[in-house]
Amino acid sequence: MSLERIDRQGLVLLGCGKMGSAMLEGWLARGVAPSSISVIDPYPSDRLESLAQQGLRLNEAPPKDPAICILAVKPQMMTDALPQISDLAQGGTIFLSIAAGSTLAYFERVLGDKAAIVRAMPNTPAAVGRGITAIVGNGAAGVEALDLAEELLQAVGQTVRIEDEAQMDAVTAVSGSGPAYVFHMIEAMAAAGEAQGLAPELAMTLARATVAGAGVLAEQADETPERLRVNVTSKGGTTAAALAVLMDVQTGLAQLMRRAVNAAADRSRELGE
Secondary structure, eight states: OOOHHHHHHOEEEEOOSHHHHHHHHHHHHTTOOGGGEEEEOSSOOHHHHHHHTTTOEESSOOOSSOSEEEEOSOGGGHHHHGGGTGGGGGTTOEEEEOOTTOOHHHHHHHHOTTSEEEEEEOOGGGGGTOEEEEEEEOTTOOHHHHHHHHHHHGGGEEEEEOSOGGGHHHHIIIIISHHHHHHHHHHHHHHHHHHTTOOHHHHHHHHHHHHHHHHHHHHHOSSOHHHHHHHTOOTTSHHHHHHHHHTOTTTSHHHHHHHHHHHHHHHHHHHTO
């Protein structure tokens, strides 16, 4: 991991909740020194207090010209938090936002259109190093800014680049909110198992392991998810009977998921207005 610029100039993390903490642990695991990191958070965790004993700068004045500043506070807190780091926009600092719904135009109004700003949409599996994050930059964010942002985000999973910020609402609806859909599917599968007579703990164990295992298989297999589905579906068998319900053109999962993703995307657009 080539992060010489961060080692030389430092990194600022504004906000250290669940996502910020996951990213921080990923950077430390990749060899970023605690002394290269400044964290600004009004309610520091015990972990941050411990890292402060190892050289991490906690709620101190940030370096004059850090390599990058990650904006990881909740969108509704952004207006109050940004003034703490707005002076950094006068230098060459790159700004990386992981705040859902906060647009590049919003940050340009606060930080100026000459500031290099990268907007990112991570998801919660980043906490176990299995996240996926989409990024897009403003006009001032060149190749170096995108490369550095991507390198930092890859500490907690995969990254993809999009060309048009308008796609970020759909990204939010699919991968940003998507883990919650999968968690609910586990709940629903377990409840269905209970209805068939399984003990609650057994039903949950079966549902959780099945979804987790199928996800790994879908990611690692050479075949498409469609092909994997066909491979495990015997004509006239139990899986075929279940899929006849799930794949019903009018009431099946595809139509339900389309409605769910559309609702999430619409809400993302509303938050960005």
